[in-house]
Amino acid sequence: MDRHAWHGRDIRFALDTLETSETGLTTEEASRRLRRFGPNRLPETHAIHPLLRFLYQFHNVLIYVLIAAGLVTSFLGHWVDAGVIFAVVILNAIIGFIQEGKAESALKAIQQMLSINAMALRDGRKTLIPAEDLVPGDVVFLQSGDKVPADLRLFQVKGLQVQEAALTGESLAVEKSLEPVAEEAVIGDRRCMAYSGTLVTHGQASGVVVATGANTEIGRISVLVSKTKSVTTPLLRQMAQFGHWLTIVILGIAAFTFTFGLLIRDYEAAEMFLASVSLAVAAIPEGLPAIMTITLAIGVERMARRNAIIRKLPAVETLGAVSVICSDKTGTLTRNEMTVRSIATTDKLFQLTGTGYDPHGAILSPDANNPEDQDEALLREILLAAILCNDSSLEHQDDEWRVQGDPMEGALLVAAMKAGLDVEEEKKRYPRTDLIPFDPEHRFMATLNHSHTGAVFIYLKGAPEQVLEICSTQRSPAGEQPLDKSYWLDRIEEMARQGQRVLAIACKPAGINHSDLTFSDVESNLTMLGLFGFIDPPRQEAIDAVHSCHQAHIQVKMITGDHSATALAIARQLRLHNTAKALTGRDIEVMSDEELLQQVQEVDVYARVNPEHKLTLVRLLQKQGLIVSMTGDGVNDAPALKRADVGIAMGHNGTEAAKEAAEMVLADDNFASIAHAVEEGRTVYDNLKKAILFILPTNGGQALTILAAILLGFHQMPLTPVQILWVNMVISVTLALSLAFEPPEKDVMRRPPRDARKPILTVYLLWRIAFVSVILMGGTFGLYLWETQQGASIEHARTVAVNTLVMFQVFYLLNSRYITASIFRWDRFTGNPYVLIAIAVLIVLQLGFTYLAPMQSLFGTAAIDLAMWLRILVVSSTVLFLVELEKALVRRRTASEDW
Numbered sequence: 055m056d057r058h059a060w061h062g063r064d065i066r067f068a069l070d071t072l073e074t075s076e077t078g079l080t081t082e083e084a085s086r087r088l089r090r091f092g093p094n095r096l097p098e099t100h101a102i103h104p105l106l107r108f109l110y111q112f113h114n115v116l117i118y119v120l121i122a123a124g125l126v127t128s129f130l131g132h133w134v135d136a137g138v139i140f141a142v143v144i145l146n147a148i149i150g151f152i153q154e155g156k157a158e159s160a161l162k163a164i165q166q167m168l169s170i171n172a173m174a175l176r177d178g179r180k181t182l183i184p185a186e187d188l189v190p191g192d193v194v195f196l197q198s199g200d201k202v203p204a205d206l207r208l209f210q211v212k213g214l215q216v217q218e219a220a221l222t223g224e225s226l227a228v229e230k231s232l233e234p235v236a237e238e239a240v241i242g243d244r245r246c247m248a249y250s251g252t253l254v255t256h257g258q259a260s261g262v263v264v265a266t267g268a269n270t271e272i273g274r275i276s277v278l279v280s281k282t283k284s285v286t287t288p289l290l291r292q293m294a295q296f297g298h299w300l301t302i303v304i305l306g307i308a309a310f311t312f313t314f315g316l317l318i319r320d321y322e323a324a325e326m327f328l329a330s331v332s333l334a335v336a337a338i339p340e341g342l343p344a345i346m347t348i349t350l351a352i353g354v355e356r357m358a359r360r361n362a363i364i365r366k367l368p369a370v371e372t373l374g375a376v377s378v379i380c381s382d383k384t385g386t387l388t389r390n391e392m393t394v395r396s397i398a399t400t401d402k403l404f405q406l407t408g409t410g411y412d413p414h415g416a417i418l419s420p421d422a423n424n425p426e427d428q429d430e431a432l433l434r435e436i437l438l439a440a441i442l443c444n445d446s447s448l449e450h451q452d453d454e455w456r457v458q459g460d461p462m463e464g465a466l467l468v469a470a471m472k473a474g475l476d477v478e479e480e481k482k483r484y485p486r487t488d489l490i491p492f493d494p495e496h497r498f499m500a501t502l503n504h505s506h507t508g509a510v511f512i513y514l515k516g517a518p519e520q521v522l523e524i525c526s527t528q529r530s531p532a533g534e535q536p537l538d539k540s541y542w543l544d545r546i547e548e549m550a551r552q553g554q555r556v557l558a559i560a561c562k563p564a565g566i567n568h569s570d571l572t573f574s575d576v577e578s579n580l581t582m583l584g585l586f587g588f589i590d591p592p593r594q595e596a597i598d599a600v601h602s603c604h605q606a607h608i609q610v611k612m613i614t615g616d617h618s619a620t621a622l623a624i625a626r627q628l629r630l631h632n633t634a635k636a637l638t639g640r641d642i643e644v645m646s647d648e649e650l651l652q653q654v655q656e657v658d659v660y661a662r663v664n665p666e667h668k669l670t671l672v673r674l675l676q677k678q679g680l681i682v683s684m685t686g687d688g689v690n691d692a693p694a695l696k697r698a699d700v701g702i703a704m705g706h707n708g709t710e711a712a713k714e715a716a717e718m719v720l721a722d723d724n725f726a727s728i729a730h731a732v733e734e735g736r737t738v739y740d741n742l743k744k745a746i747l748f749i750l751p752t753n754g755g756q757a758l759t760i761l762a763a764i765l766l767g768f769h770q771m772p773l774t775p776v777q778i779l780w781v782n783m784v785i786s787v788t789l790a791l792s793l794a795f796e797p798p799e800k801d802v803m804r805r806p807p808r809d810a811r812k813p814i815l816t817v818y819l820l821w822r823i824a825f826v827s828v829i830l831m832g833g834t835f836g837l838y839l840w841e842t843q844q845g846a847s848i849e850h851a852r853t854v855a856v857n858t859l860v861m862f863q864v865f866y867l868l869n870s871r872y873i874t875a876s877i878f879r880w881d882r883f884t885g886n887p888y889v890l891i892a893i894a895v896l897i898v899l900q901l902g903f904t905y906l907a908p909m910q911s912l913f914g915t916a917a918i919d920l921a922m923w924l925r926i927l928v929v930s931s932t933v934l935f936l937v938e939l940e941k942a943l944v945r946r947r948t949a950s951e952d953w
Contacts, residue, residue: 373735553623
């Protein structure tokens with residue numbers, strides 16, 4: 055039954071097809087249908103068993119390498135070292151397991167949006183039943199405050215307005231009617247339907263249930279969320295690629311070394327096996343996964359201080375690669391507060407300043423901002439009419455202005471206050487006698503008011519085309535005039551082109567004894583007073599944030615359920631790049647994927663879209679190799695949020711479904727926080743790259759030292775496996791970790807997004823790793839060789855080798871803080887205090903490693919004198935000057951620092 059376009063057919067078709075009537079179903083028939091269609095609730099997905107989810111966390115090449123390192127150290131009998139490695143592996147798995155469990159709760163959040171109870175007709179009587187017992191064919195009653203319990207085809211409405219923002223993204227409640235619409239109409243235009251999970255804000259209605267459970271619109275979104283696969287992050291893809299290559303290289307070098315030593319140097323097989331194991335242990339960066347996790351976690355903490363809450367750790371870095379942000383309009387780029395922007399009279403178009411419901415602002419005349427125009431009698435009469443023909447109120451609470459009632463009516467009160475009118479005082483001066491509430495069929499509201507001097511007036515506001523039909527005159531500064539309909543139609547079109555929603559207001563005098571208001575009183579002979587133009591204004595901080603994103607070479611695209619004219623007007627105020635045209639949901643449906651692929655990079659505004667359209671746009675942008683971020687706050691955004699590389703939900707006004715589907719939540723609903731988060735994301739990636747560039751030469755230098763000893767026929771290795779593990783661990787937890795705290799570089803938000811398809815290690819970075827590895831190997835092996843030739847013990851020579859390697863890393867840490875920029879500037883030496891702290895901690899650890907008896911016994915070290923330390927410092931400091939010289943040569947050859 056869900057295949058029918060119910061909105062495109064009349065109510066008789068719906069009743070006949072569903073084999074029901076306006077008197078509803080019998081209890082017996084409803085029970086039969088409940089067995090056939092099932093309960094009116096969303097199906098729960100079959101979750102993966104927790105044990106399998108936990109084991110899946112180990113399915114990663116780098117983790118395999120780390121496990122191999124742990125097994126090797128266990129084989130060598132170094133249980134403490136093996137325990138540390140396995141602890142890192144298990145910690146990473148636990149973090150991933152917890153994050154993945156949270157991600158799947160988006161469906162539960164959507165299920166909580168369904169109504170609990172419903173008022174239905176059963177056996178000809180109104181009966182309150184659980185919403186999950188509703189079936190297709192049931193007749194349901196709605197009234198103000200109800201949550202719609204199922205998808206309904208309406209057949210009776212009385213002033214019904216439904217807030218559908220969660221489904222459509224449209225900020226205003228939608229007026230409902232009975233007439234069918236075009237079958238291809240998007241959700242926001244289906245006025246004869248009420249959809250499950252939406253909220254009735256005004257009026258009453260009756261409708262027949264046409265879809266329940268998974269067949270409802272909200273159910274289809276739930277299915278979309280469940281079927282939408284989250285994409286892996288660029289960093290994880292790159293690290294997986296890096297892990298594969300690293301594994302191949304390590305195994306290849308170990309196999310070559312074993313074969314060379316066995317066949318060429320005549321080593322014994324057991325001896326050569328242990329030497330190859332030492333080389334493999336030296337080459338494995340055991341601390342790298344931990345450094346990655348810690349660096350990302352520090353990024354999370356930094357972002358939280360800037361109102362961006364990260365739910366999934368890898369999303370921190372992905373933000374740095376974002377090349378396009380698809381943003382929902384309502385409440386994200388705009389304030390979700392209606393504002394009167396203009397007032398049209400018979401001869402002027404006034405502009406209003408200020409935004410939202412804050413009454414601070416002014417009404418400006420087109421005549422050079424002449425303040426006298428603000429007190430014109432006609433303008434004040436229009437605003438008085440807006441106060442009296444109004445059911446809403448304004449409240450000032452906690453330094454914030456809030457509307458109780460309809461947002462547009464609230465905006466009218468704010469406009470009146472900007473003109474200096476006292477809303478409560480005016481209502482007392484002209485009390486209401488009677489009312490015709492808003493009716494979608496007539497599309498207006500009218501009130502009967504009297505003054506304390508005996509004058510009686512009818513005030514009416516509504517859709518401008520409808521109001522013009524019942525007006526015969528218009529009010530001008532000179533008095534009554536015949537209605538100039540073409541003038542008002544031109545004004546309406548002009549305001550609509552600016553993206554404004556237009557409301558007309560009119561009046562009519564009544565007799566002194568007139569106390570009842572009927573439709574016959576307002577059928578004709580009203581006097582047109584003026585027009586109000588409303589807009590949901592963009593946030594100022596959003597305008598600034600869009601500019602920041604453009605500076606960072608990030609495209610910003612606005613995707614909304616609102617109308618094209620409104621969307622384009624907001625896009626111009628936000629200064630999006632391409633505001634010449636908007637694609638609508640209908641355009642997206644009729645275009646082929648090939649046509650859409652040509653359009654998506656050029657068009658920045660998408661209007662009247664459904665959830666599927668948002669998902670399609672995200673997929674097409676990703677198909678072009680772009681890293682896509684999607685922001686949103688409604689249920690309708692959840693599938694696209696989940697599919698995007700980084701889904702960003704609004705924390706304040708966002709639905710739980712949106713938050714659970716997203717990787718990041720903005721605590722302040724401020725689009726500007728996205729720009730800050732991108733800056734932090736880029737900084738995190740820079741710091742990860744610096745950490746990798748720092749750690750790998752440690753492993754490279756160690757591996758080359760072992761390899762050199764084997765190639766030269768040494769039977770005693772310069773470094774033992776346990777000494778190698780010591781170096782790897784202390785370097786990781788001190789020096790490498792300090793790089794996670796590096797502040798953003800000055801140009802971080804002026805660079806283009808990095809190419810997520812490029813490997814994390816470019817040719818230049820591989821050169822740097824090889825260059826530094828050779829320097830470390832030369833100095834370490836050179837001093838080891840010198841000490842053995844001077845007759846020193848093997849323990850003494852190895853202690854010198856280890857301390858030389860560590861001190862090399864101390865000086866190379868200074869180089870690593872800037873990949874190509876020179877470190878020889880005072881502010882660059884002092885920019886990260888954690889570097890100096892890490893160096894101090896490392897020196898203390900190395901002194902313990904060298905001089906404490908338990909450490910000497912555990913690691914096979916010996917005390918060395920001050921002269922030896924001086925030689926170590928002289929040799930190890932060479933890396934600082936050699937790398938800075940290499941940087942200078944690179945900067946001279948190219949102005950680009952994008953490696």
